[in-house]
Amino acid sequence: MRITVDGTPHELDIEADMPLLWLLRDELGIHGPKYGCGIAQCGACTVHLDGLAVRSCQITAGEADGAEITTIEGLGTPEALHPVQQAWIEEQVAQCGYCQSGQIMQAASLLVLNPNPTDDEIDAAMSGNLCRCASYPRIRAAIRRAIQAEGA
Amino acid sequence: MIRAAALLLALAGPAAAQDFAPVYDVLSHPRCANCHVDEAGIPLWSNDDGTTRPHGMNVQAGESRMGIETLPCATCHGTQNNPLPGGAPGAPDWALPPAEMVWAARSAREICEQLKDPERNGGRTLEEVADHVVHDPLVLWGWTPGPGRDPAPGTPEETAAAILAWAEAGSTCP
Numbered sequence: 001m002r003i004t005v006d007g008t009p010h011e012l013d014i015e016a017d018m019p020l021l022w023l024l025r026d027e028l029g030i031h032g033p034k035y036g037c038g039i040a041q042c043g044a045c046t047v048h049l050d051g052l053a054v055r056s057c058q059i060t061a062g063e064a065d066g067a068e069i070t071t072i073e074g075l076g077t078p079e080a081l082h083p084v085q086q087a088w089i090e091e092q093v094a095q096c097g098y099c100q101s102g103q104i105m106q107a108a109s110l111l112v113l114n115p116n117p118t119d120d121e122i123d124a125a126m127s128g129n130l131c132r133c134a135s136y137p138r139i140r141a142a143i144r145r146a147i148q149a150e151g152a
Numbered sequence: 153m154i155r156a157a158a159l160l161l162a163l164a165g166p167a168a169a170q171d172f173a174p175v176y177d178v179l180s181h182p183r184c185a186n187c188h189v190d191e192a193g194i195p196l197w198s199n200d201d202g203t204t205r206p207h208g209m210n211v212q213a214g215e216s217r218m219g220i221e222t223l224p225c226a227t228c229h230g231t232q233n234n235p236l237p238g239g240a241p242g243a244p245d246w247a248l249p250p251a252e253m254v255w256a257a258r259s260a261r262e263i264c265e266q267l268k269d270p271e272r273n274g275g276r277t278l279e280e281v282a283d284h285v286v287h288d289p290l291v292l293w294g295w296t297p298g299p300g301r302d303p304a305p306g307t308p309e310e311t312a313a314a315i316l317a318w319a320e321a322g323s324t325c326p
Contacts, residue, residue, distance in 0.1 A: 038239075040234070040239065041209075041238075054227055060230070063232065109227075113224070114221055124211075125223045127211075127223065
C-alpha cells in the first residue's frame with residue numbers, strides 16, 4: 001500500500017486490516033498519536049485523513065491506502081507552529097498531556113470546517129475527545145484564542 | 153372450524169404480503185430507526201433491554217446531517233464496520249437521513265403515510281423506494297451491522313418485495 005504521512009510518501013507491505021494507528025506507531029515510528037481505547041470512544045488517536053479528523057484506531061490500512069495523513073508531528077514545525085498549537089501553549093492547556101495530540105488535531109479540523117464556531121459548537125465538536133485531567137475549560141479557551149489569531 | 157379457516161386465509165401468503173406490517177417491522181427496527189431521527193439530529197444507541205438512549209459524545213449531526221458543523225460522522229465511522237466488539241460501525245457516506253424522514257418512535261400508520269409521500273421519502277415512487285432498499289450502501293448496512301448489533305429483519309430483497317406487494321395491493325395504511 002501507499003500512504004503519505006506528514007508529507008513523506010511511504011510504500012508498505014502490511015495487512016489491509018491493520019488499524020491506521022498501528023501503522024503509524026509500529027510501522028513508521030510516529031508516536032504522537034496515542035492509543036487510548038481502541039473503539040473510537042476517547043479520541044487520543046486522532047489524526048487527519050485527507051484533511052478530516054479521524055480516529056486512527058478505527059480506520060484500516062486498506063481504507064487509508066493512497067491517503068494523505070497528517071499527525072500532530074506534521075501539523076506545524078517548531079519554527080512555525082499551527083495556530084492551534086500556539087494557542088495550546090499560550091493557554092497552557094496540557095496537564096498529563098496524553099490526550100492532547102488528539103485534542104489539537106480535532107480542534108484544527110473543526111476550524112477548517114467551521115472557522116468561527118460558537119461555544120456550544122466547540123463543546124459538541126470536542127465531546128468525542130476525553131481528557132481525564134479535565135482540561136476542557138482550557139481547551140475551549142485555546143480554541144477561542146486560535147480563532148482570534150486566525151482572524152487577526 | 154369457520155374461525156380456523158378464516159385464520160388460514162388471513163395467513164395466506166399474498167394477503168399477508170399486502171400488509172404494511174412486514175415493512176414496518178424493518179423500518180421501525182433500531183438498525184433503521186436509530187438514524188431516522190428528527191431535526192435535532194441526535195442519533196440513538198440501543199440498550200440491551202430494547203430501549204434507546206442518545207448517541208454518546210454529544211453527537212449532533214446538524215443541518216448537514218453529517219456533523220460537519222461540529223463532529224463529523226466520518227471522524228469515527230469509516231467505510232466499513234470496525235471488527236472489534238464495541239468498535240464503530242461503518243459504511244460509505246455515513247450520515248443521518250433527512251429530518252423529514254423521521255421514523256424513530258413513530259407509529260406504523262405515521263411511517264406508512266410518510267413512505268408514500270414524495271415530500272417525505274426523498275421524492276421517490278414506491279418502486280424507487282424498493283429499489284433504494286436493495287442498492288443504497290448505507291441502507292444495506294442495516295442487514296450487515298457488524299459485531300454486537302442485531303441486523304434488521306429478513307433481507308433487503310424480502311423487504312423490497314414486501315414494499316412492492318404492499319404498493320401493488322393499494323398501499324393502504326394501518
